[in-house]
Amino acid sequence: QPVLTQPTSLSASPGTSARFTCTLRSGIDVGPHRIYWYQQKTGSLPRYLLRYNSDSDNQLASGVPSRFSGSKDASSNAGLLLISGLQSEDEADYYCAMWYSTTWVFGGGTKLTVL
Amino acid sequence: EVQLVESGGGLVQPGGSLRLSCAASGFTLRDYAMHWVRQAPGKGLEWVSGISWNSGSIGYADSVKGRFTISRDNAKNSLDLQMNTLRADDTAFYHCVKGYSSSSAGSFDSWGQGTLVTVSS
Numbered sequence: 001q002p003v004l005t006q007p008t009s010l011s012a013s014p015g016t017s018a019r020f021t022c023t024l025r026s027g028i029d030v031g032p033h034r035i036y037w038y039q040q041k042t043g044s045l046p047r048y049l050l051r052y053n054s055d056s057d058n059q060l061a062s063g064v065p066s067r068f069s070g071s072k073d074a075s076s077n078a079g080l081l082l083i084s085g086l087q088s089e090d091e092a093d094y095y096c097a098m099w100y101s102t103t104w105v106f107g108g109g110t111k112l113t114v115l
Numbered sequence: 116e117v118q119l120v121e122s123g124g125g126l127v128q129p130g131g132s133l134r135l136s137c138a139a140s141g142f143t144l145r146d147y148a149m150h151w152v153r154q155a156p157g158k159g160l161e162w163v164s165g166i167s168w169n170s171g172s173i174g175y176a177d178s179v180k181g182r183f184t185i186s187r188d189n190a191k192n193s194l195d196l197q198m199n200t201l202r203a204d205d206t207a208f209y210h211c212v213k214g215y216s217s218s219s220a221g222s223f224d225s226w227g228q229g230t231l232v233t234v235s236s
Contacts, residue, residue: 036222038160045210045226046160095160099220102174104150104162 001025004096004107011113012086020081021073022096022107030072035079036097037070040109046095052079088114117141117225119211124230131201135230137194137211145169145189148214148221151196153207154229163209164196168217179205201234208232 005023012018020037024030034053038046052058052070060068067084079096091114096107123135135151151163164175164185173185184197194211208229215221 034222038223040160045228046223048215048223051222093159097160097162097222099222102172102219103176104165104174104219104222106160106162109159 002108003028003100003105004098006094006096006107006110008108009111009113011115014086014088014114016086018083018086018090018112020083020094020096020110020112021076022079022081022098024077024079024098026077028077028100030074030077030079033079033098033100035070035072037068037079037081038095038097039092040095041092049081049094083112086114090114117213119213119225119227121209121211121227121230124209124232126233126235127201128236129202129234131234132197132199133201133232135196135198135209135211135232137227139192139194139211139213142213144187144192144194146217147224148217148219149187149194150212150214150219150223151185151194151209152212152223152226153205153209153232155204155207158207161207165214165219166194167219172219174219198232201232203234206232206234 036051037049040046048061050060071080093109095109118140120138150165182200210229211227213225215224
């Protein structure tokens, strides 16, 4: 079982919100871990969006709109990325990442389609 | 402006070796951890290896441990990845990535365009 699991795809309409999940493997508690989120548009390099650990430990990368935000869901042991006010330019692959056991781990990525 | 330019990729037979290099400019290399992250065509991101600012902390993904070696030369503003015993599943674009801080735990900041490694007979 992978350390981080993401749904393969997600679709949403312009102007609505998209909620991405990044579920940690059973036995790894999301509580103490910073979850990082990256956006990769087709043909482009990944772009750092934000990291979230708690309301007092989080960071939105420079230049990233405030309609991008992070959170956690302890009940599902997952990190979350929320994009509100979806725009067509948000269509991309979104990856979560985590520093775990002295290595970096990426989730498999979620492809967002804005239709 | 941060610039990371990778070189050294190419076609290699299974079991062969390659050495990738990354020329860094636009920032003070010795202040930051550096990483190699790969992406197979059409696939997701996979962290390969990371090295702290002073080479005091080095890590590898399990998939490459024992086969790949990361190194850096802060005086020459360069990062290397020696890849031995290459396998078909090592085929990917290899990106040189600047860390967000001096520690390998500081996530990823800027990415190079990547160099393609193809392992095939």
